[in-house]
Amino acid sequence: MSSVRTPDPNPGWLGEEELAAIRQRLPLLYVEAVPVRTDGMGRVTEVGLLLRVGASGTIARTIVSGRVLYGETLRDALFRHLEKDLGPMAFPQLPASPVPFQVAEYFPTPSPSQFTDERQHAVALAYVVPVTGTCDPRQDALELTWMTPEEAAAESVAQEMEGGRGGLVRSALASVGRLP
Numbered sequence: 001m002s003s004v005r006t007p008d009p010n011p012g013w014l015g016e017e018e019l020a021a022i023r024q025r026l027p028l029l030y031v032e033a034v035p036v037r038t039d040g041m042g043r044v045t046e047v048g049l050l051l052r053v054g055a056s057g058t059i060a061r062t063i064v065s066g067r068v069l070y071g072e073t074l075r076d077a078l079f080r081h082l083e084k085d086l087g088p089m090a091f092p093q094l095p096a097s098p099v100p101f102q103v104a105e106y107f108p109t110p111s112p113s114q115f116t117d118e119r120q121h122a123v124a125l126a127y128v129v130p131v132t133g134t135c136d137p138r139q140d141a142l143e144l145t146w147m148t149p150e151e152a153a154a155e156s157v158a159q160e161m162e163g164g165r166g167g168l169v170r171s172a173l174a175s176v177g178r179l180p
Contacts, residue, residue, distance in 0.1 A: 023120035030124040031078045032104065032165075033064040034172040035086060035131045037146065044178045047152035047169065048131070050085065052141045054162060059142070061160040063169065065124065074098060078127060084138060091133030100125040101175035104168055115164040128172045149178040 014022060022028070035048035049061045066081035068074060075098055082092040104124045106117035115124075137144045151157065153173055158166020173179040 027105075027121040027123050029068045030065060030122050031068060031074060031081060032124045032126045032168065033078060033082055033092075033129045034126070034169055035064060035082070035090070035092070035129055035135070035144075036172075036176075037132075038130045042130075044128070044130075044149055044173070044176050046146040047149060047173070048086070048135065048144050048146050049152060049157070049161075049169070050137055050141045051143045051145060060162045061145075061157065061165075062162060063165055064129075074125060078129070082129060082131070085141065086131060086144065087134070087136035087138070089133045090131045090135045093130040093132060098127060100127050102126045102168065102171050104164075106163060113164075114167050117163050126168055126172065128176055149173050153179060 036044045037046040037048070039045050049063065051059065051061055054060050064081050064085040066077065066084070068077040072080075075094060078098065079092060079094060082090060086092070104115050104126055105113045106115040106120070106122040106124065107113055108116070108118050108120060110116070135144050147157070153170050155166075158170070160166075161169070170179060
């Protein structure tokens with residue numbers, strides 16, 4: 001199967017075949033970030049959602065997401081994925097103590113969790129991260145769309161997101177007091 005994703009210059013400690021085999025045996029740790037713009041008082045005014053071509057060739061909205069590499073801190077993983085997905089001039093503002101707003105558990109088959117990932121069982125620590133710079137999405141993203149919190153929380157947007165991530169965006173907005 002060919003991939004339209006941008007090759008990761010630092011793929012971590014596993015090759016693609018090894019990663020596929022491990023995904024069948026062990027849950028993997030991920031970080032996910034909902035990029036936001038804030039006003040002078042720190043209130044979320046906009047939510048950034050990526051539009052990309054998925055592995056199956058479908059177009060879907062998503063958030064920043066990626067694996068935590070062996071020996072990598074959560075802070076470093078979060079920063080690396082934000083920079084990789086939004087570009088080096090996004091200037092993410094990571095908190096002094098990065099505490100996730102939610103732990104999302106993805107399963108390859110239907111489960112009690114609202115989150116799915118057909119490739120694997122994964123655990124993701126999800127963060128709301130303000131960005132202050134210019135965002136230039138990576139090659140496999142078609143665009144980054146800034147939406148109001150009300151627009152991002154809409155059911156129509158949730159239906160455009162893979163794996164239940166629309167629910168994750170709503171949880172992010174609720175965690176910062178912006179769920180309409």
